[in-house]
Amino acid sequence: MLIAITATYYLNTGELGKAGQAYQEEIESYPRIQGPHLNLGVVYAEQGQYEKSVEMSQDELQLNPDNVAPYDNLADSFIALQRFDDARKMIREARAKKLEDYITRMAEYILSFYSSDSAGMAEQLQWFNGKPEENYGLALAADTEAYHGRLGSARELVKRAVESAVRADSKENAGVWLENMALYEASIGDREEARQKAAEGLRLAPGSQGVKSEAALAFARAAETAQAETLAKEMNSQHPLDTQVQSLWLPAVRAELDLRSDKPQAAVEALQAASGIDLGQFTFVNNMSCLYDIYIRAEAYLDAGQASASANEFQKIVDHNGIVWNCWTGALAHLGVARANALQARTSHGADADAARVRAIAAYKDFLSLWKDADPDIPILKEAKAEYAKLR
Numbered sequence: 001m002l003i004a005i006t007a008t009y010y011l012n013t014g015e016l017g018k019a020g021q022a023y024q025e026e027i028e029s030y031p032r033i034q035g036p037h038l039n040l041g042v043v044y045a046e047q048g049q050y051e052k053s054v055e056m057s058q059d060e061l062q063l064n065p066d067n068v069a070p071y072d073n074l075a076d077s078f079i080a081l082q083r084f085d086d087a088r089k090m091i092r093e094a095r096a097k098k099l100e101d102y103i104t105r106m107a108e109y110i111l112s113f114y115s116s117d118s119a120g121m122a123e124q125l126q127w128f129n130g131k132p133e134e135n136y137g138l139a140l141a142a143d144t145e146a147y148h149g150r151l152g153s154a155r156e157l158v159k160r161a162v163e164s165a166v167r168a169d170s171k172e173n174a175g176v177w178l179e180n181m182a183l184y185e186a187s188i189g190d191r192e193e194a195r196q197k198a199a200e201g202l203r204l205a206p207g208s209q210g211v212k213s214e215a216a217l218a219f220a221r222a223a224e225t226a227q228a229e230t231l232a233k234e235m236n237s238q239h240p241l242d243t244q245v246q247s248l249w250l251p252a253v254r255a256e257l258d259l260r261s262d263k264p265q266a267a268v269e270a271l272q273a274a275s276g277i278d279l280g281q282f283t284f285v286n287n288m289s290c291l292y293d294i295y296i297r298a299e300a301y302l303d304a305g306q307a308s309a310s311a312n313e314f315q316k317i318v319d320h321n322g323i324v325w326n327c328w329t330g331a332l333a334h335l336g337v338a339r340a341n342a343l344q345a346r347t348s349h350g351a352d353a354d355a356a357r358v359r360a361i362a363a364y365k366d367f368l369s370l371w372k373d374a375d376p377d378i379p380i381l382k383e384a385k386a387e388y389a390k391l392r
Contacts, residue, residue: 003029004036011039014242016277019043034064041073045080045288046244048279053077068099075107080281080288082322084111102133106286109140110325135165139177140286143326146184149374149381154181166204175205176284179214183292184328186221189379194222209239210284213249217292220256228253247277252293255300264303271297279323287325291317295329298336307347307356311340331370335384338363342391357391364388 007022023040030036041056054077061070071094078087091108094100105124112120121144128137142157158181165174178201186194198218205211216231232253239245255267271293281288298313314336317329324330341360345353367384374381 007036007039011043014239014244016043016047016243020047032063034060034067037063038069038073041070041077042281042283045073045077045281046283047277048281050077050080050279054081066097066099068094068101068104071099072101072103072107075104076281076288079107079110079322079325080279080320082320084114084322087111102128102131102136106136106140109137110287113144113326114321132168135161135168135170135173135177136286138164139173139180140326142177142181143286143328146181146328147326147331147370149188149331149371149378151188151375151378154184162204172205172208172211172284175201175208175211176214177201178204179211179218180285180327182218183214183221183290186218187328187332187380189383191222191224194218195224198222198224198227208284209235209242209245210282213245216253217249217256220253220260223260225257225260228257243277244280244282248280248293252296255293255296259296259300259303262303264300267300268297268304271300279320281323287327288323290327290329291320291324292329295333295336298333298340302336302340302343305343305347307340307344311337311344311359314340331367332380334363334367334370335380338367338384339387342387345391361388361391364391 003022003026007019007026010019010022020040020043023036023043026033026036027040037056037060041053041060044050044053044056054074057070057073057077061074064070071090075087075090078084078090087107088111091104094104105127109121109124112124125137125141128134138157138161142154142161145154145157158177161177162174165171165177178197182194182197182201185191185197198215201211202215212231212235216228216235219231220228232250235245236250251271255270258264258267258270278291278293279289294313294316298310298317301307301310301313314333317324317333318337321330338360341356341363344356345360348356364384364387368388371381371384
């Protein structure tokens with residue numbers, strides 16, 4: 001079918017709008033065929049339209065009830081929408097039919113993470129042991145350790161995840177896990193470690209769009225400007241029509257480079273292209289998205305002295321933990337909220353200043369509680385403790 005070929009072509013080139021239109025036409029022409037509803041649901045998720053993704057996945061489930069994929073997509077979309085009970089229901093239904101895979105298990109893991117259910121998390125990680133997908137479980141565990149500031153443990157788990165991925169002949173996964181960690185290292189204050197991991201990940205999978213996208217951003221956050229600019233030019237040339245590259249990744253890299261050049265307002269402007277789909281899913285990572293564009297926009301507003309706007313952007317990340325999962329941005333967003341309110345307290349007067357100070361103290365407490373077992377010598381933790389002490 002020509003329309004199916006067209007839809008697949010647009011999905012492969014990353015043209016989400018055209019892919020969505022083509023899948024919709026395929027559904028209208030062949031409403032009972034299996035596949036297009038599921039694919040359109042993925043397209044909607046990549047655009048951050050999770051309600052529509054749910055609708056399409058439910059349609060696919062009616063057509064193909066013995067396939068695990070619609071159950072997985074529904075569970076993930078429900079999680080993204082903060083509908084955790086609905087996600088658990090889909091997992092139970094899949095399991096009742098003896099349908100599950102590593103994606104199902106990752107969804108179960110993150111639901112346990114939200115509940116601080118360490119036994120449940122351990123049970124899911126145990127499932128991955130010895131399987132070809134073991135690297136996904138190790139990467140999930142690494143993200144949780146990083147989320148809580150347990151840097152040494154996170155580094156060791158990433159190392160194991162990379163080794164496991166390479167053994168499973170998935171160098172692209174290995175590269176992604178390294179780039180995830182590189183972005184974290186840069187964000188907590190270890191730029192040299194970030195540069196090393198970013199370079200290593202790129203060497204493992206130089207042709208991967210996902211690895212290259214994350215590497216470009218990691219180099220930019222680590223102030224490795226030349227490398228970031230080179231990768232950004234390559235991405236722009238190689239993926240000129242890709243919606244996420246053009247509207248999410250390249251704006252994020254450019255904004256980060258603007259921040260490194262002390263041009264916060266330029267960074268805010270660079271991220272305008274991302275505002276329509278900045279909640280969209282990235283399909284090459286474990287979670288839905290770390291919401292990097294929102295995080296960088298929040299930092300830009302903070303650097304520009306726009307405290308209220310910064311706090312609002314950081315709060316978006318906190319409020320969308322169903323998208324962020326256990327990504328480090330979810331924890332550091334609490335610190336961002338604290339810093340933005342502390343700035344507002346310093347620049348306001350009277351009751352407004354007092355209210356901002358109260359909000360800042362509460363947010364610092366939230367962050368320090370999340371990092372209560374963190375490695376004590378992490379630069380950003382030292383900064384947070386000093387900032388909090390000044391407010392008390």
